[in-house]
Amino acid sequence: MSAYQVLARRYRPQTFEDLVGQETVVRTLRNALATGKVSHAYVFSGLRGVGKTTAARILAKALNCERGPTPDPCGQCVPCREIAEGTSMDVLEIDAASNRGIDNVRELREVARILPVRDRYRVFILDEAHQLTGEAFNALLKILEEPPPHVVFILASTEKHKFPPTILSRCQQLDFRPLPTETIAQRLKEVAAREKFALEDAAAHLIARAAQGSLRDGLSILDQVRSFVGEAAVDAAAVSQVLGLPPLEFLVELWQALASGNPGRALELVAQREAQGGDPLLLYQELLELLRSLVLVAANREAPLPYPPPFREALADSAAQVGLASLLRILSLAISGRELVSAAPSPGLGVMVAVGKLALWPRLVRVEALLAGNQAVAPSASPAGFSEGSLPLGASPLEGFLDQVGHKLGVALAARLRSFCELSLGEGELLIRLRSGGPNATAKALQEALASLESLARELDLAQKVRLVVTEAEPSLEQKVAADPRVQAVLEVFGGKITKVEEQS
Structure with a gap:
């Protein structure tokens, strides 16, 4: 039996065109290669799994391809194949987390001075480079100040803020952005089609949301769920069960309870989810993401939502009906509830109290209205798109x-x-x-x-x-005093008049 290669490795991009979601980085590198203005040192920073090391390998192939330097490496020549396989003697990938000391960097400097064995450039890719020690950074600084013409350094990191300013100032910095949910979902569906297994649209979006901007994480989750379902289709229920995430239908039902100010129903749903073995913290995090999406679509109906199409229109209608101001209030209360969840004796108890308080938001609106002298009663209708109410939500x-x-x-x-x-x-x-x-x-x-x-x-x-x-209108204090017989007698005797009345406590 041959060893199985996971999807994240099998579908690792081999050219700049395959690197999805990083158009700015790709354009910058391709233009540098086309014009011969490649920097001697780069800092690739961004979230894990967004393509930093992959882009570094592609850049190394572009520099050392037999047809290059070229923005489009052939992928077939010996240098391209060896770099892709990680066996090239002139392209060295170094784990800076385990080779972080000054002696390691001194050794690297000595190797960098030697001409390439076969290729044009000796490329050093330092992964998690922010973990180098201060002394190691100082040792690296010297060669970055006076680099040999045949050397290119690529420092990949998830925490660029930990780099010394002296290092950053000598490198060209390229920031890799988290991938949008829709981009990850589309890529997952493409991989599923090439692997010839069924992946439902709702399941792809649920995996993409769980990946939180990392395509590699998305592919790893897809591998995990695929192993769970076997030969069956990968659907949203399977993804929810494997990851412990609440189904979207459940979140929408919880949102209905919150929007209509029904704490009893909201708490019932939370207890139901916990009884099923769901993680209350994951439930609360997904609820926060849903509220955030509702706020965005209330401000701009065309804003992208990280949910499959059947739910988008209904959520957009619901957001429009509740109104941006009310949604901002609800999201603010939900964010404040995170402190309550953290301080609770157990996550389940904290989430239950936080959600219960969140469902009372219409009462807060009513109290504010009463304090402002408005007798209007807070709304209690259900959000549009899911059930009908007699009056628009958000109106008294x-x-x-x-x-x-x-x-x-x-x-x-x-x-x-x-x-x-x-x-x-x-x-x-x-x-x-x-x-x-x-x-x-x-x-x-x-x-x-x-x-x-x-x-x-x-x-x-x-x-x-x-x-x-x-x-009858309540008489004023002045009217009460003027009507008092004793006051009237005094005024008649002395011929006076009332100029000011004060009430003493």
Whole structure:
């Protein structure tokens, strides 16, 4: 039985055209090769698994190809094949994590002074170069200042900020970006097609999200899930089971509970997921990613979402209905909840409390509205695209009631309601409290329209009945003092008048 070669190695890019998601880096290197302006030292920095070492090997092939230097190495000549196999005597890959001392760098300097055995350039690829010691960096600095013409250094690192400024200033720096979820998902589907096994679109996107910008990690996860399913198709359920990630349908259901302000349902879902063996921390992280995506698509409906097409439109509709301001509030509360999760005795308990508090966000909106003097009640509808509500989420039912009054009973009456009435919801009852001082015509018109208002309130699922109460305005402190008989007697005896009234505690 021949040894199995994992997908990440089998589909490792061999040319610049195969290096997906790094167009800026590829263009820079190809132009340098085409114009003969290759630097003597490069720093390739970026997330793991995005192509740093792969690009270094391709650059080495481009420099030493029998047809080169060329932006398009043939891949067939002896130098190209040996570099691809890692057996070239003139292209040395060094693990800086285990060869990080000053003696290792001194030895490297001595080798660098020797002419190449066969090829044009001696290329040194230092992986994880940020782990070199300070003394080793100082030793490397000397040869970077006065490099031999036949030497090219490529320092690959995931933590460029750990390099001394003196090293960075002598190297050309190329930053490798994390790959977009859609790019990774598309590449996974291409690999699956070439390997002749079925990969569902939802599964590809779930793996791509789990890879977090690293194509190599994505291919490794695909290998793992493929081993789990055997000859069956790789679907989202299999990926969720292998990685412990919540299915997208579950996340959407949890989002519905949060958006509608239903803590009971939200906590039930969290407990259900934990009972199934799901990692609560992964659940919370996926929830944060979903909220982040909703915020982005609320700001720009065309923003890319890391989810398969069937879910994108519904999520975009939901985000538009909730509104950007409310989504920012929810995401802010969710981020604050991470501290609560970290401080909890167990992750499951922390996530349960954080999600429960998150579902109470409509009450916070209502408290703020009441403190601001607005009697509007916070919304409680479900997000669009998944279930229907009577009023748009993010709008107050009482505001919606007043809008409907304007349509059905006339704009003038609605304006009077807003100006002279206080509306509140009781148990199955909509109370319209008319403050004293409002025009009598308003009270009369409301009294005549009570039947219509009651029907409208039931239609909007606000109350079973409507009650109108006319209240007298509370007299001011000055009015109370002026009406006091003792004060009136004093004013009459001395011929005075009240200029100022203060209440003492």
